Amino acid sequence: MIRRLDASDLAAFKHLRLMSLELEPENYASTHAEWAAMSDHEWRHYLTGEPIFAAFEEEKPVALAGVIHQKRDRMAHRASVAMVFVVPERRGSGLADKMMDRVVGYARGCGLVQLELTVQAGNARAVRFYERLGFQRYGLLPRGFREPGxxxxxxxxxxxxx
Ligand SMILES: CC(C)(COP(=O)(O)OP(=O)(O)OC[C@H]1O[C@@H](n2cnc3c(N)ncnc32)[C@H](O)[C@@H]1OP(=O)(O)O)[C@@H](O)C(=O)NCCC(=O)NCCS
Incomplete structure (x- = not known):
């Protein structure tokens, strides 16, 4: 089951988001430390703002994806996809496709005409996944993330x- 989260889903959201940042620190702009330091009030703020979707299997949260709408009138046809994560044991299962179907369906339902995302250039699996879904590369931002090395x-x- 894939559904949009609300304030009552704090535990599931925290579980998936912190797991993603812990397991894949190189693939997200945020760090585990930043999110682990947030109060429950701040976490709930996310859940009551921009849409965040999660997949559940037998009530266990297994995948996450968020949408961030552009706010300005002349950019309101656009949104970004963020926080994309599938638990390791469900990768390659088709679940990621279902999550993105849900996100795309939501976006179309809102009348959006464009979804955008940023992915670490070396994240070959994610890049391949997005290309398979029809995302096209339109640029390379040098020095997008700062890493220890x-x-x-x-x-x-x-x-x-x-
Ligand atoms: C990105 C993610 C959601 C994709 O879900 P997934 O279930 O792994 O995706 P799929 O298995 O359906 O598709 C991955 C594709 O990459 C390919 N692939 C796997 N490993 C690869 C590698 N090292 N290099 C290149 N391609 C690779 C797979 O063969 C598949 O392509 P195909 O369908 O043409 O065979 C998931 O891997 C994930 O959560 N990754 C960690 C977090 C992350 O990177 N999130 C994205 C942040 S922008």
Missing amino acids: GYVDDLLMVLALD
């Missing part, structure tokens, strides 16, 4: 919905 580039991708 230096900088890594961000790949910029876009999916037209119209």
